[in-house]
Amino acid sequence: MNFEPDPTHVAFREEVRAFMRDNVPPDLARRSYIGGHPPLVDDFRRWQRILHGRGWGAPHWPVEHGGTGWSAMQKHIFAEELYRADALDYGWQGTHMIGPVLIAFGSEAQKRRFLPPMLSGEEYWCQGFSEPNAGSDLASLRTRAELASDEWVINGQKTWTSDAHYADWGFFLVRTDPAVKPQRGISLLLVPMNSPGIRIRPIESLNGGHELNEVFLDQVRVPRENLVGEPGLGWTYAKYLLEKERTASAYLYQNKRELEKAKEIARAETVQGRRLIDTSGFARKLARVEADLLALEWSVLRILSDENNAHDAGAVVSALKIRGSEMQQRIAQLQIDALGPRALRAFQHGDYSAAVIDGTPLWPAYVPGRTAQYLHLRAATIYGGAREVQKNIIAKRVFGL
Ligand SMILES: Cc1cc2nc3c(=O)[nH]c(=O)nc-3n(C[C@H](O)[C@H](O)[C@H](O)COP(=O)(O)OP(=O)(O)OC[C@H]3O[C@@H](n4cnc5c(N)ncnc54)[C@H](O)[C@@H]3O)c2cc1C
16 A cells, blocks of 8 residues: 555645635634534535535535545545534535435436435435334334325334434335335335424433434325335335445544544643643543544545455444444543543533633633533444444354354
């Protein structure tokens, strides 16, 4: 493997960095730096519009649908620079999840109707997969959809639906054939979130934020043509959706940016007159995390360089997910350790205040949001597929257990 950066990549990185410098609105970057989940949906629409204006609304899509045609390395550099600039990387349920599924399996009419407003940020999406008794065991989902003349009639309940209260549209896994093997009777439907019969009940998160929801569907009717692909193939499309971007599950770019924040805090905070970062205890902890993150980065780069990988895509995604989500938690912990008692300040999600008395801020700009983020990331080893379930996948696919 060649460790030297390719000169064309250096030039590309400079181009992206300059774009970020000139186009990320500072107020948006500040909110993104503070973090907490989800960021304001208006920020998302605004930023997506800016990206779209440059032709970078969905770099990973095929060119004919508004993508960029970039190589894997260019997409990697773009994501690195995006996080470095504290720009938003959001709206994943749209451009990263259902978008690629529609491109691969949707009808021409669906592509024409849904892809442009997804790309420009006009329409925001949510993902309705999980149910009260179907999370890890998703195939046991019970929300039903029945065809009544030209409409699907949906009844059931979803849960943990991120951003359902913001979303214009949702993509829902529903059971359309209860008679066959569970995986084979599931279909994928596109549902307007303002449909009569949809009720959304908020679930308050540990950090006081509102990202999650229960979604109740009572006689919800959608046109027959809102079915994606073939009836009964929803499970196949869901797997495609989850495995499409193999390296995304490593959360590499978030992790690198958050590690920088941990260092920033440790350089500014002092213990008995010494910078925290210079104390052997903290420096050791930091080095351990940094070494592991570097290893994760090289794993991602190996995959991006298209090296032959003996293992199947599902196992690779699972391994990256385990490692990446654990790194998220370890880095958030590092930030909290570095803040010490200050971590208890401004811990509530969405607290963007820089409390000021007589013109003097009560705490440095890096304090707000860190604890809210730490609390949010306790769920990183659950959402997107729980850690134990990922380990089961590796056991089965790699070791044949
Ligand atoms: C912040 C957050 C956002 C989310 N957003 C969405 C969303 O937008 N849309 C959506 O559809 N879902 C969403 N989810 C749901 C998420 O996908 C599920 O929480 C996840 O799949 C786990 O399912 P569960 O919560 O039902 O837990 P369960 O499946 O009940 O698991 C409970 C525990 O049992 C363990 N376990 C389960 N099965 C096994 C097994 N076979 N072997 C060993 N251990 C096992 C799990 O690892 C876990 O520790 C979100 C969840 C969170 C926390």
